[in-house]
Amino acid sequence: MEAKDLVKKWVDLFNEGNAEKIAELYHTDAVNHQVANDVVVGKSNILEMFKNEFAAAEMVCIVENIFEDGQWAILEWKDPLGLRGCGFFLVEDGKIKMQRGYWDKLSFLRMHHLPIPRD
Known part of the structure; x- marks a missing residue:
C-alpha cells in the first residue's frame, strides 16, 4: 500500500475511534511522536x-491535504472545533514505521474541557 493510501485508511479508522484497527497499521517497533506529548514506542504502546x-x-480528523513523497505521507488536517495540525508518516513495507504530529495541545484541552497540566 502506498503511503498516501495508508494515511487515508488511518484517517478513516481514526474517525471510527477504533484503537485496535488503527494500531494494526503500525510496525511492531513503530514510533509515534505527537510533539506536544512524550514519544510512544511500539505497537502495543501506540494501541494504549x-x-x-x-x-x-471525541476527535474527528478532516483531511485538508495529503501529500506523498516516496515513503513519506504528510497529512494536513482540521477538526470541527477549529483545531488544525499536520502529521508526517514514514511508511515501510505497507505499515507506519514512524509518525510525528504537530498541533496545539492547549487549544485541544480547552476545546474538550479537559484538565490543563500545571507543571
Missing part, C-alpha cells in the same frame, strides 16, 4: 495511547 485518547475526547 489511542485507547486513552479516544476515551478522553
